[in-house]
Amino acid sequence: MSYFRGNNPTDFPLKKTFCILFLLFFTCDFFSQGEIVDTIKDADSIKIPHNTAYIELGGNSGLYSLNYERIFVNTPAFKFFSRIGAGPLPNGKHFSQIYLAEENFCFGKNGRYLEAGIGLTFQRKWVEDCDENKTFAYGNLYYGIFRLGVRFQPENKGTVFRIGLTPTMYYKDQCSNGFSFQFFGGISYGLVF
Secondary structure: OOOOOOOOOOHHHHHHHHHHHHHHHHHHHHHHHHHHHHHHHHHHHOOOOOEEEEEEEEHHHOOEEEEEEEEEEEOOOEEEEEEEEEEEEEEOOEEEEEEEEEEEEEEEEOOEEEEEEEEEEEEEEEEEOOOOOOEEEEEEEEEEEEEEEEEEOOOOOEEEEEEEEOOEEEEOOOOOOOEEEEOOEEEEEEEEO
């Protein structure tokens, strides 16, 4: 026996209830789609900044560096971004060239984040001969960098402020053998655009 075909008077409220729920469900769904489209249009009109440029004192390069970051994942509680930077370092009458790359992760919200990262710093350094103490050429040093710090960065355009520890592991140059481990720290200030 079908509830929708019978002549039983008790079947009518069930049909009526089913029809009303059916219409309400699709009507609400239809109107909510318009609200979602409006929300998406509003979100598209807001430009979320994905770029940061700043100067860092200390940190990955030792003395200072000029840096650029690009945010690839930007959610309210998590951010992932890549960083590149460069800076000259005085080394007697010569300058060392320092280049760095780093991957960072930020956890937090409302412009306050815990920042963690891992990176590599490459230094092109004027080295001396270990036996005769004569300057002979540029040598290459590679530093493994870890980062743990705090970051204050607005969701919209503005300024960024960072402070953190950057422990470093590196292989010493030709005159000294083995690996070395040092604690560094850095402080950064720049623009979000």
